[in-house]
Amino acid sequence: MKDTFTTIARYNYSSEAEIIKGRLETEGIKVFLKDNITIDTDPLVSNAIGGIKLNVLAKDAAQARIILDSIPSHTLDNDGNTLVCPNCKSQQISLYSTINSFKSFFHFVIGIIFGTLPFSARYEYKCDSCGTHIDAKY
Known part of the structure; x- marks a missing residue:
């Protein structure tokens, strides 16, 4: 064993x-x-x-x-500061890809049709604890 x-x-x-x-x-x-x-x-x-x-x-x-x-598991912004959820004060923040515009949706559909990776992707930070979307530069 x-x-x-x-x-x-x-x-x-x-x-x-x-x-x-x-x-x-x-x-x-x-x-x-x-x-x-x-x-x-x-x-x-x-x-x-x-x-x-x-x-x-x-x-x-x-x-x-x-x-x-x-090993610390927290997300840092471009300035090296730890991201904190404004809602629940958690440091469990993750970066997710998202389809939030017509352009990103169009690229997603083209990628599916031709079996390629998307030409462009949009990302956003989201708190893993409460699901709050966080505005931060990445």
Whole structure:
């Protein structure tokens, strides 16, 4: 049982997973990433397959979770300041792509028809705790 891997985190992008993988490996924890090549090949399937799974040996899972919990998970603006939700004061802010104009909708439709990535994308910050949209420059 100690030689089996267990999933301790999931990421949408391989760059995030690789950074955390490196951090855990510096602590002597063996790490295996699952589905990273699939998502690197087609990033649009990330949500469909549950993201990139960060797996560690079952015997190292508790230590790995402690290390993950010690890494701050907050969003910074362009000036390096932590974004805080004006509604609930949470620091759990994420950047989401959105379709909020005719131009972004048109590019989305063209991307679907021709199987390409969108020509342009609009992004917005949203609080993960209460769902408030946050006006910030990115």
